[in-house]
Amino acid sequence: MSTLTKQDTFSPLLEAATDNFNEQRTLGKESFLSQGLPAVKEEEYKFTQISRKLEKEISDFQSAKPIELTKELVDQSIYEGFEGNVLVFNNGYFISELSDLPEGVEISSISKKEDLNIGSIAKPEKDAFAALNLASFQDGAFISVPKKTQITAPILLLSFFKANSGQVVQPRIWIESGDFAEVTFIEQSVLLGEETVFANKVVEIKGGLNTKINYYRLQNEGRLFIEVSNIETDIHQDSQFSAVTISLSGNMVRNNLNLNILGSNSVGNMYGIYLLNGKTHVDNHTNVDHTVPHAESNELYKGILTDHSRGVFNGKIFVRQDAQKTNAFQQNNNILLSENAVINTKPQLEIWADDVKCSHGCTTGQLDEEALFYLQARGIDKMQAKGLLLYAFAGEVLEHIETESFQAYCTNLVQERLGSKF
Known part of the structure; x- marks a missing residue:
């Protein structure tokens, strides 16, 4: 029997968390134990054998504790040219003392919030890793942008990771935005030390009416970083949500990005680049659920792969029966620069309405020799x-x-x- 199929493997994680979320944690634990980690033949993880990777690389399934961080290290790690506010995370724990908090925005440790309905957007039954996070995360951040507040400067979510014996870090962030608000988040991570780290992240985003939210991510942590992320957002009437993911390095990375289109005249955008070399493995799984009429989604992912790297793209668009007048577009294009590089791509449409404009497609090839000449x-x-x-x-x-x-x-x-x- 595989080590990761044994319940006691995760007992240190599942039994460690104590806070205000007993009901949600119980739901997460039950959901995780009923699903288990993805098996080899499970369709959703068919090309990303994350369970095998964890069994090989992670020797201690316990939550990593915060490490010593200095203001100097924080300042040195912020990308060049950034101007805005910085929220600092230390192995998933929100560190307000090292953060530069934006005015007019409520921000606190998520573990201090009461009656917060975590798990209501990124539902634990959808994904085993989302369930594991809900059951056993230690800390994270609660971010609330008030109604009619426009944050003109971006907010940098700066995360530091360092773990002993390949321990687990499980950040969790809840973002909510009031009506007519506007905000941009940029996610940047820094890996410290020489031990493999497994990060299991969940970000839930609850938009209001006529809001605009941008969420940008840079994944460049290096060969010792294993990551699974579940980012899910509810998009309401007259609102726009845009996500851009730049994946440049990592050991094995799985990105689950889900958009729930819940209001008319709303727009959901998903864009991504993955430039992979060495033995880096990046899997982008996206899902757009159109539930109402007169809404739009746009999706474009591009990959360039060389050496023995591997990419996976699986995009799904659901158009419900009531979602007439939907415009939904999806495209995945790839260039392979090595005979040993592999891409598995699967764009998908499921349409139950009859008055829509939807398209999807993918291409995989090599560099254009005529253009090069x-x-x-x-x-x-x-x-x-x-x-x-x-x-x-x-x-x-x-x-x-x-x-x-x-x-x-x-x-x-x-x-x-x-x-x-x-």
């Missing part, structure tokens, strides 16, 4: 020409980042990776 014929070095073509392919996603400093920072990282920076 065209540039070389005009005096451009082959490596430079290759870098320019690759950036032209990937750069389209970066255009959807509205925060100029973060767009510039990610552009620089992407250009360095692709060899298109001169």
Whole structure:
């Protein structure tokens, strides 16, 4: 029997948490024990054998405690050019003393909140890792943006990870936004130490009416980082939610991003780039649930893979029977630069309404040799020409980042990776 199929493997996690969420934790524990971690043949994790990876890499299934952090380290870790407020997380624990809190926004440790309906958006029965987090997370943040509040500067969610013997870190963040509010979040993580870390993150986002929320992520933690994240948001009437995920490194990364379209005249956007080398494995699973008429969703993910890296894209769009006049678009494009690189892609549509405009598709291929020859014929070095073509392919996603400093920072990282920076 696999170690991870034994209930006692997770007992230290499941029995450690005590706070205001007894009812939700019980639900999470029951859901996790009934599902268990994904088996080898489970369809949703068919190409991402996360259970095997954890069994091999993680020797101590206990929650990692906070480490010593200094203000100097925090300041050094913020990406160059950032201007805004910073929320600091230490192995999942929210550290207000090292944070720069924005005015007019309620922010606190999530463990101090009472009557917060966690697990109502990222439901534990949907995913075993979401259930495990609900049952056993130690801390995180509660963020509430009041009605009609427009936060013009971005809020940086800066997380530090360090664990002994491959321990588990389980951040949890609840974000709620009042009607007519506007806010942008940027997620950046820093891995410290020389031990493998498993991060099991859940972010629940509850929008109001006529709100605008941007959520940008940079995944560049390196070869010792294993991550599963569940980010789910409720999008209400006249609102817009946009997510951009930039995946550059990691050991094995699984991103579950779910949008629930619950109000008319709303828009949900999902964009992503994954530039993978070495043996990095990144799996993007997305889900858009259109439940009401007159709403829109847009999705574009692009991947460039080389060496022995592996990418997975699985996108689902559901259009319910009442969701007439829906516009939903999904596209996944990939370039393979190595014979050993692998991409598994599966865009999906399930439409129950009859008056909609929906499309989906995917492409996988190699670099355009004719375009490469065209540039070389005009005096451009082959490596430079290759870098320019690759950036032209990937750069389209970066255009959807509205925060100029973060767009510039990610552009620089992407250009360095692709060899298109001169």
